[in-house]
Amino acid sequence: MAAATMNDIKARMKSVKNTMQITKAMELVATSKLRRAKERAENSRPYQTALFEAISDIRTYSATAESVFAEKRENPKTCYIVVAGDRGLAGGFNNNVFKLTALLEERIGGSSCYLPIGRKSLEHFSKPGNEIVSEEFSSLQSLGVSNALAIGKLVVTLFLEKKIDRVEIVYTNFVSILSQVPDHKTLLPFAPLDENAVENAKMQRPYEPVYEGKPEEMLASIVPDYLGGSIYIAVCESFASECGARRTAMNSANKNASEMIDNLTLRYNRARQAIITQEITEIVSGAEAL
Numbered sequence: 001m002a003a004a005t006m007n008d009i010k011a012r013m014k015s016v017k018n019t020m021q022i023t024k025a026m027e028l029v030a031t032s033k034l035r036r037a038k039e040r041a042e043n044s045r046p047y048q049t050a051l052f053e054a055i056s057d058i059r060t061y062s063a064t065a066e067s068v069f070a071e072k073r074e075n076p077k078t079c080y081i082v083v084a085g086d087r088g089l090a091g092g093f094n095n096n097v098f099k100l101t102a103l104l105e106e107r108i109g110g111s112s113c114y115l116p117i118g119r120k121s122l123e124h125f126s127k128p129g130n131e132i133v134s135e136e137f138s139s140l141q142s143l144g145v146s147n148a149l150a151i152g153k154l155v156v157t158l159f160l161e162k163k164i165d166r167v168e169i170v171y172t173n174f175v176s177i178l179s180q181v182p183d184h185k186t187l188l189p190f191a192p193l194d195e196n197a198v199e200n201a202k203m204q205r206p207y208e209p210v211y212e213g214k215p216e217e218m219l220a221s222i223v224p225d226y227l228g229g230s231i232y233i234a235v236c237e238s239f240a241s242e243c244g245a246r247r248t249a250m251n252s253a254n255k256n257a258s259e260m261i262d263n264l265t266l267r268y269n270r271a272r273q274a275i276i277t278q279e280i281t282e283i284v285s286g287a288e289a290l
Contacts, residue, residue: 006275009268013261020257026089027250033141034177034243041174041236044145048229055190055226058219068160068216069223070190076165077111079133079155080104081187081231083171083238084121086140093172093180093245094120097238100182101170113164115151117143117235133158140242143235145228152228159188167227171234172241178248180241185234187227 082101084094105112113131116122118140125132137143137151158164167188173181 006268006271009264009271013264013268016257016260016264020254020261023250023253023257027247027254030243030247030250034240034247037236037240037243038174041233041240044229044233044236048226048233051222051226051229054222055219058222069188069219070192072189073162073165075110076108077113077163078105078108078166078168079113079115079158079164081115081117081151081155081167081169081234082121082125083140083169083234084116084118084124085238085242086119087246088120089249090242090245091249093242094124096182097121097170097172098124100184104168104170104184108166108168110165115155117151117231118238140235140239145232148232148235149225149228151231152226153224155188156224156227169231169234171238172245174237174240174244177244180245185230187230 080101082097084097088094113133114125115133115137116125116135117137119138122132122135122138126135134151134154137147155164155167159167166186168184168186170182170184173183175181
């Protein structure tokens with residue numbers, strides 16, 4: 001009986017060690033991807049900042065140029081661009097994004113449609129009754145700048161055609177390796193201009209920018225790129241967050257596996273010691289019988 005128990009413990013230890021090798025490898029891969037993802041996110045921010053400043057200048061100095069993209073509509077149909085991961089084993093990374101999306105739906109109200117980014121996002125929202133705008137962008141890791149710009153043009157077209165009235169992007173903001181915070185951003189319509197902020201901006205820059213063409217046309221050409229840049233940054237932040245969450249989860253799994261191996265080793269030694277004690281007792285008893 002004790003021998004059978006020892007064999008079971010040995011099999012269990014072998015299984016845990018094999019699992020630990022996998023989790024260690026996944027932790028190393030996540031760490032490597034995280035470094036590249038952080039660099040990609042940081043390199044994309046200057047472009048986005050320049051576009052935002054250009055849009056701010058047009059809206060500040062040309063009041064008529066914001067009429068379409070700042071229009072708030074009643075009973076809005078909201079398009080949720082939900083950025084989640086391609087795989088699991090990342091703690092609560094995916095579920096936290098889905099919970100935030102549900103809270104936004106409850107708060108905003110109206111009807112909804114979804115543009116999922118990432119395989120887990122597509123799986124979550126591909127349910128009967130949910131309207132999916134596009135299933136083309138189902139890979140978070142491989143989504144590049146051109147894909148993000150395509151999404152930006154798509155949602156702007158739907159907004160101008162009044163097929164959607166509001167665009168929200170839900171993603172995970174990368175704070176640090178140990179901290180990833182679900183966040184959201186309203187892409188369309190633009191928030192109303194603050195009159196005090198406009199006056200301050202004009203005082204700091206007393207001259208008006210010179211536009212090549214009509215401000216309305218410039219804004220219409222910049223907005224899709226601005227949305228695409230915002231989406232790309234959210235994708236970079238989310239991918240870095242996924243890698244960080246997976247690294248943390250795999251590190252915890254390694255620690256738990258190490259503790260399990262220590263406990264199983266202790267149980268194995270106790271079982272082995274019990275067999276040795278039993279054999280010694282039997283030998284002594286036999287010698288005394290002689």
